[in-house]
Amino acid sequence: MELRFGPLRSLLRCVLLSTLVFALVLLTGPAVAQDEEFADLSLEDMLELELDAVSIAGIHHTHDAGEWMVGFSYVNMAMNGMRNGTNRVSTSDVTDPAQFNFRVSPVKMDMHMLMFHLMYAPSDKITLMGMMPYVRKSMKHVTRMGANFTTRAEGAGDLKLAALYSAYRTESQRVIAEFGLSLPSGSIVEKDNNPMSGGADVRLPYPMQLGSGTVDFLPGVTYIGQTTSWQWGGHVKGTVRVGKNANGYRLGNRYKLTSWVSRTFTNMLSGSVRLDWNQWFNIQGRDPRQDGAVMGAMAPVVPTAFTNLQAGKRLDLLVGVTLYEPAGVLNGHRLSLEAGLPIYQYIDGPQLETDWMLTVSWTWTI
Ligand SMILES: [Cu+2]
Numbered sequence: 001m002e003l004r005f006g007p008l009r010s011l012l013r014c015v016l017l018s019t020l021v022f023a024l025v026l027l028t029g030p031a032v033a034q035d036e037e038f039a040d041l042s043l044e045d046m047l048e049l050e051l052d053a054v055s056i057a058g059i060h061h062t063h064d065a066g067e068w069m070v071g072f073s074y075v076n077m078a079m080n081g082m083r084n085g086t087n088r089v090s091t092s093d094v095t096d097p098a099q100f101n102f103r104v105s106p107v108k109m110d111m112h113m114l115m116f117h118l119m120y121a122p123s124d125k126i127t128l129m130g131m132m133p134y135v136r137k138s139m140k141h142v143t144r145m146g147a148n149f150t151t152r153a154e155g156a157g158d159l160k161l162a163a164l165y166s167a168y169r170t171e172s173q174r175v176i177a178e179f180g181l182s183l184p185s186g187s188i189v190e191k192d193n194n195p196m197s198g199g200a201d202v203r204l205p206y207p208m209q210l211g212s213g214t215v216d217f218l219p220g221v222t223y224i225g226q227t228t229s230w231q232w233g234g235h236v237k238g239t240v241r242v243g244k245n246a247n248g249y250r251l252g253n254r255y256k257l258t259s260w261v262s263r264t265f266t267n268m269l270s271g272s273v274r275l276d277w278n279q280w281f282n283i284q285g286r287d288p289r290q291d292g293a294v295m296g297a298m299a300p301v302v303p304t305a306f307t308n309l310q311a312g313k314r315l316d317l318l319v320g321v322t323l324y325e326p327a328g329v330l331n332g333h334r335l336s337l338e339a340g341l342p343i344y345q346y347i348d349g350p351q352l353e354t355d356w357m358l359t360v361s362w363t364w365t366i
Helices: 008-033 043-057 091-095
Strands: 068-085 087-089 104-120 126-143 148-156 159-169 173-183 216-226 230-241 254-266 269-280 312-324 333-365
Touching: 068 091, 087 333, 091 104, 091 126, 104 333, 269 333
Parallel strands: none
Antiparallel strands: 068 087, 068 104, 068 333, 104 126, 126 148, 126 159, 159 173, 173 216, 216 230, 230 254, 254 269, 269 312, 312 333
16 A cells, blocks of 8 residues: 655655654653652552543543443534635635636535543553444535535444553553554445535535545554653554545545643643644545546536545644542543644645534543
8 A cells, every 4th residue: 555645845844843742742741740749659540640631632541450431522623714735715716717616615514523432451451442433524515606505424433443552651651552443334425415416415525424434554652651740742643544445445544643741730620732733645546426536528526526635734732621530429530621723734625624623521430
């Protein structure tokens, strides 16, 4: 399989930026924390603190032998307005025959996701995890003639299974290796009608489908450092897709680099700041039922149906809080909220830009 990294310059810039972000977090975390009195805590207590920290940052974590965790998350992502490269473009630029020459432009997209998590640790070294998403997407469009229409898709997404291996662990530092798999339970044949389809349901473009349709490997590594009141860390993760799906394409591979610092304020509240870098590549192959590449003499229909207009990269800044009860009936429950904005985004477009994202999650460790 080919990994397409685009121009060397943007790759170098990205590596440089990511290295800086990681260096900043790994240096400032311990520096900020060095004045802290190191309390006499057990490994289990430290793991509890770590859970508080990573549950805000949405980072995969491990549990102690015999422990179960169930969780529900709600994720909302809002995309409004078109972008090409780092520049905003108007929907009339997208449909203008003298410019991008599409017959239809996306206007905005809302993605809502409910995610069910289940975790179990058969040993202190290994934690197993399953995640099942339920997704609802809607995309508003405008035609060259100025008419609006919205397409919708809703249903189960791709089931993710992972094994997390606690590779290194002291009372203040941890390294966790992650081996994940995404299975194609999400639909890739979602349909809806539009003004050009004459009332018939037609297959929706790639970003509106609910799953990848392929088996995807999700390797990752997480580093976590902590004292009793500060936590910091980094997380790298790839999505490597294999083969082609039943509709003849493979979504682009992607990778993520995240780093965060979090602070425990009281024994039931912590807060975090996180930088999240994501890059994703173009689609290989093509779904012949999406008419993106079949243009002939006519103007192409909509940019979302073009396999070579899907890549992008983005740096998000996110702030989070987590509430938990150290003892009593709600012990083991955690409620966290994290919201963020992109501070840099480059889109191989024209495609929709991302405006903000929000995650609310509840977990219960037994
Ligand atoms: Cu967990």
